Each structure stands twice: as C-alpha cells, then as structure tokens.
Amino acid sequence: MTLSILVVTDQRDGHLKGASLEALSEARRVAAQAGGGEVVAALVGSGLSAVIEEAKTRGVNRVLVVDDEHLRAFSASAYAQAVSRLIPKLTLPWAIFLPDSALGRELAPRLGALLGAGTATAVVEIHADPAGKVTVKRKVFGGKATETLELKGTPVLSLRPNSFAVDAPAAGDPPVEKVELGALPVHAQGVAVEKVVSTRGDTPELTEAAxxxxxxxxxxxxxxxxxxxxxxxxxxxxxxxxxxxxxxxxxxxxxxxxxxxxxxxxxxxxxxxxxxxxxxxxxxxxxxxxxxxxxxxxxxxxxxxxxxxxxxxxxxxxxxxxxxxxxxxx
Amino acid sequence: MDVLVCVKQVPDPETKLRVAPSGKALDTDGVKFTINNTYDEAMVEEALRMKEEFGFTSVRALSVGPARAEEALRATLAMGADEAVLVETPPGMELDPLFTARLLAAAAADIPHDLVLVGRHAQDDEAGAVGSALGEYLGLPSYSFVTELTPVAASHQLKMRRYLEGGEEVFSGPFPAVLSILKGAKDPRTPTLPNILKARKKPLKKIPVKDLEAKVSVLKGGFQPTSAVTSFTLPPPRSGAKMLEFQTPEEAATKLLKVLKEEAKVL
Structure with missing residues (x-):
C-alpha cells in the first residue's frame, strides 16, 4: 500500500506562492522520513492550466485537479468539498498539507471538520514515524511557547510560511488527473468577488516575506x-x-x-x-x-x-x- | 436579524508563562485571565455596531470553557450583548479547536442566529480554526479575515471585504453565515460602570457540556478532541542582542552584513 500526502496549494493570484512550494517540499521530506510514500499535488480553483504545468516541476508523484467555474471565487466551503472529491483517488490517505496563507488558514479547519480529522494550523515542524503517526510543533502565546500535538485520523495541517525549506524544481512528467466537482451543497454556493484591491504594490507580502x-x-x-x-x-x-x-x-x-x-x-x-x-x-x-x-x-x-x-x-x-x-x- | 458572538477567555498576555507539572500545558495556577480575548473585543464591537446601525433584534454571546469563563461573557454583556450562554466544561477537560467548534455548533443550534461571529484567533493557542470549522458543522458558509461587513437583509446577502496576501478582496456571499472578523469599523468600547452593573442581571444560561454529548457525537470527529498536546515547552530566554561596536555608519553597515552572512546565515 502506498501512503499518500495530499498537498492543497494556494494559487489565488495565478501561480504557486512561496508557502505552497514550502508545503510541497516538506511533503516530500516527510514522505521520505516515513519510509516512502507518494506526494500528490491538489490544485483546486478555476482556469488552472498554467499552475498545473508549474506543479509538475515540483517533484510530485501525481497531480489531481478540480478546475471548475464554480470555484472562481474562494469559498472555504466549496473548496473543502472539492478537496474531499480527491480523497477517493488516494490509496491510503495519510495527511493533507496546506500553506498557512489566508486561504489555507480558512480552508484547513473547514476540511478537518468535513473529514472529522485532527487539524493543526501554523505548524512549524512535522514528524512522521514509520507506523504513520504524525506529530507537529506549533508556536503559541505569541511565540513565547511551543506545543507538540499528536493528531488523529488523516491529519490536516497548514504550514506556516518561511518555516520550511523549498527544494529546487525537479525534472519529471507526473500524471495529471482531472476530477469533476459535481453538485455543491447550498452553503458552498453564491460567493462572488467584485474586485481585488492591492495595498502593497510590488513589494512582497509582510506575512510571507523572508x-x-x-x-x-x-x-x-x-x-x-x-x-x-x-x-x-x-x-x-x-x-x-x-x-x-x-x-x-x-x-x-x-x-x-x-x-x-x-x-x-x-x-x-x-x-x-x-x-x-x-x-x-x-x-x-x-x-x-x-x-x-x-x-x-x-x-x-x-x-x-x-x-x-x-x-x-x-x-x-x-x-x-x-x-x-x-x-x-x- | 440575530447575531451570535463566540468569545473565549484567555490568559492575560502579560502573564508569566510556566509549564504545568504534566509538561503538556500552561500552568494556570495563579495565572490571571483577561476578561476577553483582544480580537474578540473587536468582533463584539462590530456586532454591536451593526445592531445599532441596522436595528438588529439581538446580540447573544456564547462561550465554551470552565466556570471562570462566565467573566468573559459578563464582560461581553457589559459591552452591550443581550444574553449569554456558557457551555461549561469540568476542570481538566481537554479541548481542541475543532472539538470546541463542535460544542459551539451543538449549542448554537438552539440559539437564533443569522450571523455567527468569531475573532481572528485566540491569543493563547493562536489556532484561528474555530470559525470555518463551525461553519462546516452548522452547514453554513464561512468567511474569514473579514475587515468590512454590510448586511443587505432584503437579498440575504453580505457585502464584505476580506484580507488576502498583498491586498483585500471585495466580495459578497449569502447569510446565515459564520464570519471571522479581522478588524471592525470601530475601536472596541469600554464598558461603563452602569453597564457593568446591568450586565450582572442580564440572562446567562449555563449548559453542562455533558448535555451536548448526544448532539456532538453525531458530528464528524465526535465528542472528543482529535488532537492532543503531548508537550508544552518554553524556549530558553533570549540572552539579549549581541551589540556591534562601530565608529561610523559605514562601519556599522559592514559589520552587520558580515555577521548576517557568516554567523546568522540569513543573507
């Protein structure tokens, strides 16, 4: 049986953000640490063809895609439904990683609730033992203390930006599979974005900058x-x-x-x-x-x-x- | 329109942290608890502002915690909330953010709510996970990091702004919904003495956590936490800055870049 780590990326602005690259790289390291396993990139959104090509260069074993007009505006509810459609495509779902961006911070707990899984946000360290047990470290009390958590089920983790190394792009041609979104529940419908207001011009975002x-x-x-x-x-x-x-x-x-x-x-x-x-x-x-x-x-x-x-x-x-x-x- | 605000009592941010003998938690012995989480105060203010501006029916407050959490609810009542409900946990009961969300969802089922508001995150565990999980458990949409909020009652729509990296998104979505409030339109009000006295007489209902077991057990994750703290540690205290000696600004710059490259290896 192959253990799978699903990495849900954040490409709200049209490309893979730094924190998503960290999550993909860390997933490879954790899979290796646990004695091997596959890393599957999960791309959820609308109009994703360019991002699919970008994800293929990140050393992943497979790319799963839910590309649907209904996912144009971010809705944590709809995105959680979309990610849940991908779970049956994994032989042995083992953990789900997300970047701890604004999108990831909202999506991870919603997904954790949908799956009934142990969930941790803003994690700074991840350990996996060969038995499959996952423990994470996160900072609490404004960085004045660190807690170690053990998580049940298929843990859903959002990874704090700037906490994990990013691997260089890797050659390879991983298979890409598109999965249908299907019908969405009422609570996952009706979000519409009118416009995005940039507040920072060309400078990097404070919460993500190195x-x-x-x-x-x-x-x-x-x-x-x-x-x-x-x-x-x-x-x-x-x-x-x-x-x-x-x-x-x-x-x-x-x-x-x-x-x-x-x-x-x-x-x-x-x-x-x-x-x-x-x-x-x-x-x-x-x-x-x-x-x-x-x-x-x-x-x-x-x-x-x-x-x-x-x-x-x-x-x-x-x-x-x-x-x-x-x-x-x- | 009825608004439900979810608040959490947290240790005073100035409190000296110590590790409990179990090694798994903060030692709460002698710790002073604040009346309320700072981010919750901003969120409660936003709820009260909307009630005043749009003539909402009520603002009710809900919390999960031990008996002392009543103080946080009384403070919320003193700010202007109408009623409060405490889901009371026995001493030593372990919670995690998603278990808390399940308890809130079970309690909220019996409290009228068109909008459910939470703060950005609690200052203790800094998880920021309750809001969207609560949305899932209640079967409602969730909107996070909201910085501006206007309800349009006729169309059951919310016009909102939310934070995202590098900017803000102007968007709309239906309600009832759960929202995490990043900042409100106004600074939180300080309760006046008459309002603090009035708050003591406002209705506050206590629900023993056991009474929610049946309702919570059918939710994904069940009547238990799905994560457990196995250790809680404090970093060694910072020893203070290594001061670089210099005569001129140029020397300061040279010395700093050298240590950042060679010693700290961050450049």
Missing part, C-alpha cells in the same frame, strides 16, 4: 520612512512599521506589525527606530534573526534582538542600502 524591514518613530518624520523602503527594495524585503507610525499617519494600517497588526515570522527582521513595545514584540518573536537599530541602548527591542546597533537609524539605513547595492554589483 526579510522584513520595519521603521518606527525613531525615524523622526514621514519623509524619512523612504530610507526603510530603500533598504527593503535592495534586499527584496517587505516593509513594515510600528503602531506609532500608523497612529501618526505616516503609513497605512496595512504596514503595522504586532499584536493588532500582522504577526510575522521572517528569516530576518530589521527594526529601525523601533523601541519595542510589547504589542510590537508579540508580532516578531517568531522571526529567525532580529536586528535592532536604535539610538537608545536601553530600548526593550535589544532584549529580544539577536544583533544590535546602538546608533541613529537615519545614518545607518542609508549606509546599509549603499553597501548592499554595492555588494550586488552593477
């Missing part, structure tokens, strides 16, 4: 915030801010990192001119490496940071931008 550069009131005025954006640009990073910056109207609320804003977990977080109020720290403690730049060496941010520069962000930011630009060459 690097985030944030600015605070230490930048003195809105005209200096561009220094944060310049450094972010050369690093390919997302831009965030403290609550004070949003309250002062320098930047819109979508920039705010912290308890009442975005909770992020990048590989590298650079806080410039941010003193480190508790409500901000809660949003960043899961970052792998934290750099603090602040004039006040006693600022609380230095207690949680890995590296500290006690100095003026207004001079250090431009120096960093210049050096990164130089090191990248012409």
């Amino acid at each position: 690097i985030v550069v944030s600015g605070g009131r230490g930048l003195k005025g809105p005209e200096n915030f561009v220094m944060v954006e310049d450094l972010a640009k050369v690093l390919g990073a997302a831009v965030g801010s403290s609550r004070a910056v949003v309250d002062a109207g320098w930047r819109p609320a979508s920039y705010q990192v912290g308890q009442t804003g975005k909770i992020i977990a990048p590989q590298l977080y650079i806080a410039a001119g941010i003193s480190g109020a508790i409500q901000h720290l809660v949003g960043i403690t899961n970052s792998r490496c934290i750099v603090a730049i602040n004039k006040d060496p006693a600022a609380p941010i230095f207690k949680v940071a890995d590296y500290g520069l006690a100095g003026d962000a207004l001079t250090i930011l431009p120096a960093l931008t210049a050096l990164v630009t130089k090191s990248k060459g012409p």
Whole structure:
C-alpha cells in the first residue's frame, strides 16, 4: 500500500506562492522520513492550466485537479468539498498539507471538520514515524511557547510560511488527473468577488516575506520612512512599521506589525527606530534573526534582538542600502 | 436579524508563562485571565455596531470553557450583548479547536442566529480554526479575515471585504453565515460602570457540556478532541542582542552584513 500526502496549494493570484512550494517540499521530506510514500499535488480553483504545468516541476508523484467555474471565487466551503472529491483517488490517505496563507488558514479547519480529522494550523515542524503517526510543533502565546500535538485520523495541517525549506524544481512528467466537482451543497454556493484591491504594490507580502524591514518613530518624520523602503527594495524585503507610525499617519494600517497588526515570522527582521513595545514584540518573536537599530541602548527591542546597533537609524539605513547595492554589483 | 458572538477567555498576555507539572500545558495556577480575548473585543464591537446601525433584534454571546469563563461573557454583556450562554466544561477537560467548534455548533443550534461571529484567533493557542470549522458543522458558509461587513437583509446577502496576501478582496456571499472578523469599523468600547452593573442581571444560561454529548457525537470527529498536546515547552530566554561596536555608519553597515552572512546565515 502506498501512503499518500495530499498537498492543497494556494494559487489565488495565478501561480504557486512561496508557502505552497514550502508545503510541497516538506511533503516530500516527510514522505521520505516515513519510509516512502507518494506526494500528490491538489490544485483546486478555476482556469488552472498554467499552475498545473508549474506543479509538475515540483517533484510530485501525481497531480489531481478540480478546475471548475464554480470555484472562481474562494469559498472555504466549496473548496473543502472539492478537496474531499480527491480523497477517493488516494490509496491510503495519510495527511493533507496546506500553506498557512489566508486561504489555507480558512480552508484547513473547514476540511478537518468535513473529514472529522485532527487539524493543526501554523505548524512549524512535522514528524512522521514509520507506523504513520504524525506529530507537529506549533508556536503559541505569541511565540513565547511551543506545543507538540499528536493528531488523529488523516491529519490536516497548514504550514506556516518561511518555516520550511523549498527544494529546487525537479525534472519529471507526473500524471495529471482531472476530477469533476459535481453538485455543491447550498452553503458552498453564491460567493462572488467584485474586485481585488492591492495595498502593497510590488513589494512582497509582510506575512510571507523572508526579510522584513520595519521603521518606527525613531525615524523622526514621514519623509524619512523612504530610507526603510530603500533598504527593503535592495534586499527584496517587505516593509513594515510600528503602531506609532500608523497612529501618526505616516503609513497605512496595512504596514503595522504586532499584536493588532500582522504577526510575522521572517528569516530576518530589521527594526529601525523601533523601541519595542510589547504589542510590537508579540508580532516578531517568531522571526529567525532580529536586528535592532536604535539610538537608545536601553530600548526593550535589544532584549529580544539577536544583533544590535546602538546608533541613529537615519545614518545607518542609508549606509546599509549603499553597501548592499554595492555588494550586488552593477 | 440575530447575531451570535463566540468569545473565549484567555490568559492575560502579560502573564508569566510556566509549564504545568504534566509538561503538556500552561500552568494556570495563579495565572490571571483577561476578561476577553483582544480580537474578540473587536468582533463584539462590530456586532454591536451593526445592531445599532441596522436595528438588529439581538446580540447573544456564547462561550465554551470552565466556570471562570462566565467573566468573559459578563464582560461581553457589559459591552452591550443581550444574553449569554456558557457551555461549561469540568476542570481538566481537554479541548481542541475543532472539538470546541463542535460544542459551539451543538449549542448554537438552539440559539437564533443569522450571523455567527468569531475573532481572528485566540491569543493563547493562536489556532484561528474555530470559525470555518463551525461553519462546516452548522452547514453554513464561512468567511474569514473579514475587515468590512454590510448586511443587505432584503437579498440575504453580505457585502464584505476580506484580507488576502498583498491586498483585500471585495466580495459578497449569502447569510446565515459564520464570519471571522479581522478588524471592525470601530475601536472596541469600554464598558461603563452602569453597564457593568446591568450586565450582572442580564440572562446567562449555563449548559453542562455533558448535555451536548448526544448532539456532538453525531458530528464528524465526535465528542472528543482529535488532537492532543503531548508537550508544552518554553524556549530558553533570549540572552539579549549581541551589540556591534562601530565608529561610523559605514562601519556599522559592514559589520552587520558580515555577521548576517557568516554567523546568522540569513543573507
């Protein structure tokens, strides 16, 4: 019998997002860890031909597709129904992985409820033993504690972005099978999207970016915030801010990192001119490496940071931008 | 229109965390519990705003938890909710988000609801899983991370905005429905003293969790958690930043990029 891990990807914007690539890569590692098994990509949505080709390059054994006009707008209910149509195509369904994106976070519990399966969101580690038992780790209490969970049934897991390595694309031509959506229950019908409003232009999304550069009131005025954006640009990073910056109207609320804003977990977080109020720290403690730049060496941010520069962000930011630009060459 | 708000009492975010002797949970001995989850307060405010703006019939509050969770419901009543129901769990009973969703669904079946609202997530387990699971168990649509909400009663439609990576989606869908509220139109109100006193006299019904066993047993997953915490650990305290010494901004930049590349290996 072949154990199967089904990976439901998120391609709301027309291609496989970073977090979906992490889920596909981690599924391969977990399958290997459990002594072999197949990784099946599940593509659910409408107008998926380009994404199917993208999924085929990700080292998966098979691709299952539910491509239907009724799935054009995201409805957790309809998408859960669609994924459930794929389960009979697996010899021995073993686990279902999703990215912990906005879509995955909503879909995973709904799917878990539909299947009556153990469900965990925002997992950061997955272990499988050869007997098939799945345990996961997740951060709780704003990153101040870690819990290990054992899950029953065919576990449904959403994987926190930036927590798993992404494998390079692999050659191969895995078979693609299309599955009919069929009739949907009433609660899975009737969602219509009028429009999508972009709030961030070309910069990466805060919750998914590998690097985030944030600015605070230490930048003195809105005209200096561009220094944060310049450094972010050369690093390919997302831009965030403290609550004070949003309250002062320098930047819109979508920039705010912290308890009442975005909770992020990048590989590298650079806080410039941010003193480190508790409500901000809660949003960043899961970052792998934290750099603090602040004039006040006693600022609380230095207690949680890995590296500290006690100095003026207004001079250090431009120096960093210049050096990164130089090191990248012409 | 009737609105049902689901709230959860959580430990105070400032509380010092300790591991229970079992090694599997937070040691709640001596822990101060907040009246309510911050995200729930924003969600309750949104429910009250709609009641006032659109003349809804009622806002009722529902919670699953031990006897102390009554405090969270009283606080919700003090904000302006009309009635409350507590599904009371015995001490030591283990729950997980989907089991909680099943208990909420069983209790909600007897409470009128056109809209069921939950917060973005609870500040303790940060699972954010109850809302859409509750939708599935109630056989209702679910909409998550909602940032704007306008009901159109005549057509039984909701006009909404929801967060997605890089922006927001303007969309519509039918109700009755379950919604997770990312942020409301207004900051949560602080209950006034007269309203706190009034809240003590508002109806609050307690349902022992056992009374829901038959209803919950027929739902997928049954009358039990489908996940179990096997360990709960605290990371070693951060030792504080390694401070880099420098004379000029250029030196600061050079030293920082060097450690990020060679030591932290994040560049």
